[in-house]
Amino acid sequence: MEKYVFSMVAFLLVLALMATLFSPSDAVFKGAFEENFSKSCPGTHFKTSQDGQIWYLTLDQVSDCGFMTKQSYRFGWFSTKLKLVGGDSAGVVTAFYMCSEVEAGPLRDEIDFEFLGNRTGQPYLIQTNVYNNGSGGREMRHQLWFDPTLDFHTYSILWNSHNIVFFVDKVPIRIYKNANHTNNFFPAQRPMYVFSSIWNADNWATRGGLDKINWKNAPFVASYKDFTIDACTWKNPYPACASTTTQHWWDQYSAWHLSSKQKTDYAWVQRNFVVYNYCQDTVRNRYKPQECWLNPLD
Numbered sequence: 378m379e380k381y382v383f384s385m386v387a388f389l390l391v392l393a394l395m396a397t398l399f400s401p402s403d404a405v406f407k408g409a410f411e412e413n414f415s416k417s418c419p420g421t422h423f424k425t426s427q428d429g430q431i432w433y434l435t436l437d438q439v440s441d442c443g444f445m446t447k448q449s450y451r452f453g454w455f456s457t458k459l460k461l462v463g464g465d466s467a468g469v470v471t472a473f474y475m476c477s478e479v480e481a482g483p484l485r486d487e488i489d490f491e492f493l494g495n496r497t498g499q500p501y502l503i504q505t506n507v508y509n510n511g512s513g514g515r516e517m518r519h520q521l522w523f524d525p526t527l528d529f530h531t532y533s534i535l536w537n538s539h540n541i542v543f544f545v546d547k548v549p550i551r552i553y554k555n556a557n558h559t560n561n562f563f564p565a566q567r568p569m570y571v572f573s574s575i576w577n578a579d580n581w582a583t584r585g586g587l588d589k590i591n592w593k594n595a596p597f598v599a600s601y602k603d604f605t606i607d608a609c610t611w612k613n614p615y616p617a618c619a620s621t622t623t624q625h626w627w628d629q630y631s632a633w634h635l636s637s638k639q640k641t642d643y644a645w646v647q648r649n650f651v652v653y654n655y656c657q658d659t660v661r662n663r664y665k666p667q668e669c670w671l672n673p674l675d
């Protein structure tokens with residue numbers, strides 16, 4: 378067993394080495410917070426475990442908290458393990474997202490995972506959204522098949538020129554397709570920073586804003602670990618991250634289409650856990666948005 382683990386580790390090291398040798402613009406990041414992230418909250422609201430591996434973000438009445446990458450990226454794999462606020466977390470939103478701008482500008486591109494807190498015992502919802510050039514409104518909401526407050530689970534975004542896939546513990550829960558390169562719904566041109574944050578969203582998040590934060594339960598703490606970014610680090614000029622010039626793993630057939638196992642998992646999620654899909658919201662969208670006609674399994 379130990380031997381097996383050792384050879385696996387050796388194998389992975391060789392793979393990692395090959396990856397760095399053959400694609401110099403790839404960035405695989407593990408750990409070092411100060412080097413790769415900047416935080417936007419007081420030190421009291423951002424703590425790490427003693428070994429620096431777990432990052433705790435706090436929300437209370439004094440402040441919310443967030444952090445973002447110093448670099449921006451165009452295409453790749455963006456992932457973190459996250460343990461959400463337990464107990465009564467109604468009105469609290471924890472997020473893991475990507476955005477082309479540091480401030481939420483009117484023409485931004487964005488890819489969002491938002492975790493909507495709830496009253497004790499009531500289910501968290503995951504809300505995902507995609508913005509292109511400032512237009513969003515593409516929410517989907519899912520329930521989870523586990524309690525996300527009890528342990529760390531992995532939430533990941535795969536982003537390339539063909540699709541954006543949202544994963545929960547390696548299960549694809551949402552696929553957002555690109556039709557071609559001339560549509561106006563797929564964010565593909567601009568690099569994005571990666572962000573995480575916890576904030577007060579009790580004006581909309583839980584039961585549409587009916588459930589307010591109960592500040593008696595503050596501080597609210599979300600825990601992050603194993604941040605992984607395996608992506609093309611943006612450098613000007615633009616062709617540095619163009620998919621035609623390099624052969625990144627995320628720019629290949631297997632990252633443009635689900636495997637058959639992933640298709641089965643995806644279908645299981647669609648059957649059991651989707652609670653809202655903007656594509657089916659005929660009140661909000663009188664005409665079905667263009668991207669909603671695309672087959673996610675193509």
Ligand SMILES: *[C@@H]1O[C@H](CO)[C@@H](O)[C@H](O)[C@H]1NC(C)=O
Pocket residue numbers: 404405406412413448606610
């Ligand atoms: C983390 O920062 C170092 C030093 O600036 C940089 O070389 C590396 O590419 C960064 N990693 C990522 C994933 O951006």
Ligand SMILES: *[C@@H]1O[C@H](CO)[C@@H](O)[C@H](O)[C@H]1NC(C)=O
Pocket residue numbers: 484510566
């Ligand atoms: C974004 O929208 C603005 C204003 O509508 C437009 O001028 C610009 O060309 C658009 N940019 C992209 C990349 O679509």
Ligand SMILES: *[C@@H]1O[C@H](CO)[C@@H](O)[C@H](O)[C@H]1NC(C)=O
Pocket residue numbers: 556557558559560561667
């Ligand atoms: C590409 O997308 C645009 C906008 O969605 C659409 O008008 C056009 O017909 C599409 N072209 C092809 C070849 O699919």
Ligand SMILES: *[C@@H]1O[C@H](CO)[C@@H](O)[C@H](O)[C@H]1NC(C)=O
Pocket residue numbers: 493494495496499500501502582583584585
């Ligand atoms: C919170 O719990 C209520 C009651 O079970 C449920 O209707 C709602 O969808 C849950 N989540 C949110 C974010 O409101």
